[in-house]
Amino acid sequence: MTEMINLSRRHFMVATGAAAGGLALGFALPLENRIARAAGEAAGRLNAFLTIAQDGSVTFYSPFIEMGQGTYTSLPQIVAEELDAPMAAMRVEQAPHGDQYKIMFGGTQRFTGGSLSIRSSYETLRKVGAAARAMLIEAAAEQWGVPAGELTTEPGRVVHAASGRSAGYGELAPAAAKLTPPENPQLKDESAFRLIGKPVKRTDMAAKSNGSAIFGIDVKVSGMVYAAVRQSPVFGGAVKSFDAAAVSGMPGVIAVEPIPNGVAVVADSFWRARTALEALPVTFEGGEAAGFSSAGHAAALRGRADETGQTAEDIGDVAVAFGAAAKTLEAVYEAPFLAHVTMEPMNATAEVTADSCTVWAPNQGADTTAQVAAQITGLPLDRITVNTPYLGGGYGRRFMQDFTAHAVTLAQKVGRPVKVIWTREEDIQHDHYRPQTLAKHRAALDGAGRFTGWHTTLVGEGPIGRHLPQFMEDGLDTTVLDGAWRQPYAVANRRVDWVKHTHPTPIGFWRSVPHSFNGFFTESFIDEVAHAAGMEPVEFRRTLLADAPRYLAVLETIVAMSGYRPDVWNEGDTSYAMGVAVHESFGSIVGQVAKVSIADGQPVPHQFWCAVDCGSMVNPDIIVAQMESGISTGLSQALFEEIEMQDGRVVQGNFDSYQILPPHLMPQVEVSIIESGAEKGGIGEPGTPPAAAALANAVFKLTGERIRRLPFSRYQLTVKAT
Secondary structure: OOOHHHHHHHHHOEEOEEEEOOOEEOOOOOOOOOOOEOHHHHHHHHHHHEEEOOOOOOEEEEEOOOOOOOHHHHHHHHHHHHOOOOOOHHEEEEOOOOOOHOOOOOOOEEOOOOOOOOOOOOOHHHHHHHHHHHHHHHEEEEEEEEHHHHHEEEEEEEEEOOOOOEEEEHHHHHHHHHOOOOOOOOOOOOHOOOOOOOOOOOOOOOHHHHHHOOHHHHOOOOEEEEEEEEEEOOOOOOOEOOOOHHHOOOOEEEEEEOOEEEEEEEEEOHHHHHHHHOOEEEEEOOOOOOOOHHHHHHHHOHHHHHHHEEEEEEEOOHHHHHHHHEEEEEEEEEEEEEEEHOOOOEEEEEOOOOOOOEOOOOOHHHHHHHHHHHHHHOHHHHHEEEEEEEEOOOOOOOOOOHHHHHHHHHHHOOOEEEEOOHHHHHHHHOOEOOOOOOEEEEEEEEEOEEEEEEEEEEEEEEEEHHHHHOOEOEEEEHHHHHOOOOOOOOOOEEEEEEEOOOOOOOOOOOOOOOOOHHHHHHHHHHHHHHHEEEOOHHHHHHHHOOHHHHHHHHHHHHHHHHHHOOOOOOOOEEEEEEEEEEEOOOOOEEEEEEEEEEEEEEEEEEEEEEEEOOOOOOHHHHHHHHHHHHHHHOOOOHHHOOOOOOEEEEEEOOOOOOOOHHHHHEEEEEEEEEEEHHHHHOOOOOHHHHHHHHHHHHHHHOOOOOOOOOOHHOOOOOOOEE
């Protein structure tokens, strides 16, 4: 991740041209130290990230998508800071696919995920805004015949204080477009920031509040028809036969067509398509997952917990530490398969002609969407247009473009624009799931109760290894290991092993990826070791984090915020306890304290205190919202969520059987942001990992039971007698 960020900082390019008679600036990451000119409005729109029109409006073409995390606010906020433009003038449009927008991994990739949007583009966005401001100042200086050094700006205007003259950016844009942009524009001193670090109102707030925002499921195209799909219930299965004649005479039915992994009915409305599909006789056969079950898979993982596999981390001498230990401790933790259950189920719209293909698809990587369309249609990428509407949730699910493949396939077959909408059942039963994973943690304690040895074995398979093996680290899958290795705790002898265990279930990226389970595993185990050492968990962490000042500052902040109590106490007839967890992911350190009680055998989270050190902030309101959202996600997966499989198929089908966190169980959340000045970390995912452990550690105090296998709904808990 650091390499990706540094690449974006080392290179800078600007492109100028006439865009609606105004100024167009472009940048790409990694960027060459050269200047390229875009010719005309079309070229400016395709190749530029920033345009300034004569009316003073500023359009930012975002390479990152908006799926609720605030990208369409924080990124233009950075540009507007250095441009010295009012946020009210900023407009955001989604950038099309293309090499000029690939900003990661040496300019080979573009996606929205990994909490990378701000931290991979922060410096470049500042330079783009600063370059535009410098060009506007130079244009004004030439028009007024004064030195550029005498000019300043105020939001949206260039000002010459000595003569009292000023001009709006829109007036100056045509002249500025003819100038050569500076390669290394002067950036503001951070002390002069008026937008960065401030709570700026979200640019998408009004549209999402009044219903005018267009999500994928809202897309309408002239002549569009609708499709409902049914895929093989067994992973890897195929359609053996279907009787199209049985439904072809039903109202509105246009076609019955095979699709990858299933069959679809196309009709003049989605309801008619779905109704006909439910009546369609279909026979499926085969499937590599036939006979697979999540219970059997869990048993297989447990059976491999003592294997060595591949050693991912080996510090000191774990064998010696355990050989000399006065006390040892072992604990096996398990996390189930999870679905994404985004608010908006999978959908896509496509139109295919002889020489072009246009796709409207919620996605987390427009280039991947374009490649899928190109592979199906045989058209070159420059004949593919990808439109990215708002996403009704992503969480990693929309990296996978199976739903787009359905839309493009059907549009090509029927010769009309087709909108595919998956039912919630299809969405849950044909997801790319968070992998089922197991960790066995072992601790060695010396005679003084010091934590001298830590040996972890992870058993499972991650999405990087499955889908992007080129990004593995020396053959190691970071989407299994992250959050388990490279711990900040001062344990002299540490070893982490990975036992790769493959299976036929589709897997993918899920919010915070391996941190979602490793945060639970590791922070629960730290509590276990603390109790085995006879120490209070917060004090135990203090001793282990003495040489990790950022982590220690986060810990001390949540202790102070919450008025942390190590004991169990009563308020009326209810017993309460607090649990703590601290975890780093995506460059940000997050600590949480949970106040919990037990009711009807289940945990009730009443309040969470959260501290986050993400280096420095762009928009504190968005950080708070993401921490709240991350805690909600973490509690939902801890308390309820689980995908079970039998005979190669998913048992759950809708929210009646796949429960998510209900509103009444969402606790009050208080968030504190620590600006340590460290390199920027991500925000979209780091709030999730500590939540389950903070909850579990409080539950242990209340009940004496260690919950090591999620979700909590498996258990019937009782408050222990005091």
